Amino acid sequence: MTGQPVFILVRPQMGENIGAAARAMLNFGLDRLRLVDPRDGWPNPRAVAMASGAASQVLDHAGVFTDLAAAMADCDYVFATTARGRELAKPVFTPEAAMAHARALVAHGARVAVLFGAERAGLANEDVARASAIITIPVNPAFFSLNLGQAVLLMAYEWARGGAMPEAVQPPGDLASAEAVARLGDHYEAELEAAGFFFPPVKAARMKLNLRNMWARLRLTQAEVQSLHGMLRQLLRRGG
Template sequence: MTDLIRNPVFVLVRPQMGENIGAAARAMLNFSLTSLRLVDPRDGWPNPKAVAMASGAAAQVLDHAGVFPETARAVEDCDFVFATTARGRELTKPIYTPEAAMAEAHARIRAGQRVAVLFGPERTGLENDDIARANAIITVPVNREFFSLNLAQAVLLTAYEFSRGVHGAPAVDPGLAGADVASAIEVEKLGDHYEEKLDAAGFFFPEDKAPSMKRNLRNMWSRFGLTRADVQTLHGMLRQITRRRD
């Protein structure tokens, strides 16, 4: 299965500045996307300013970019095409957020389809003739008073949403910068240590409330999501406190 099938094809329609093409290539490679096509780039192709902006590794995206004279030719082998635009709503098409669009892209790619995403020129965006060749529209829910995204921003946002579906990164990483999470037995022994010392200090009073107090303490330890380093620190703190008291 080729990269064109595994990943969406990003199509820059009539891009104007080589620097923006290079920046778009960098944004794509940030998220492991390499299938780039250009439609009638204003300053011709290849473009040394694009290569300079691509900064090293991302130049490989430019090296393999396809160049086409018109939008229809650039997407003629694609099964489903998205057009990124804040306009064109007079054309009757489904309108997706980037997140929903890339979820749809994943589903279609898994089914063996080739998916493309069109991005318009910097100053004007996609024309209706371009949008007419798309199956659906992607619109970013941005400030209605200032809705223009530059080309690289639009590419980066779309590539990021596609990447989320590939890597399945959690919204919150409980690993705390790679620290090992404490095991259940480590948390249990920490609870035993504190219960023993607190009991000796007369903390669990009155006696009839001691069971619920101990249960609440155990629940607190399990709720904290402690790391092994946390457990060691808490043991050490308690030892030092009780040693000085004794």
């Protein structure tokens, strides 16, 4: 994965679309492809035929995995291409911004992946939940379905063309307020203090600051804040 992202096709259905994706990738200098549970098995002669000669090398070296967790296990940052999943409260990028961000990450040694869903329904919410961020292509809202090969082509093009890194857009949703996050921090800090976690005393202030920073950076939803409160209470009950 050195120097480029890996493209992961999750449960692709038609061999022709896998071949078209490989062809699109090689058009823009990408050759790291992984397949998760391809419907018609692997290898697939229709994929090879569609890859058109040289692009078959992308297929020859493609990794094949039974599940998404295994396919992305070595990745540090994962984008999910989807028109759905915004209720998961993740950063949302345009293709241009996503690939600019990917270039910056790769330049610092990160292993980056881009997920593409199956032709019929795209990525499932369970797939999107595993990703670090979402890529949404600004297509016609009345007809937002893209062919798998087209989606791969667009992302490969944006990777190859370069450009400045715009700021990621945080999607709206039921995000926890700053006050709710602060109360969560208070709850954990008080219980960790009682448990003697902040030791030695000379490091306590920095440890508390790091925890506060973590809670704020996570951009938690209200439901997640409630769950974290509940988990801590349950642990304390069982400990007592």
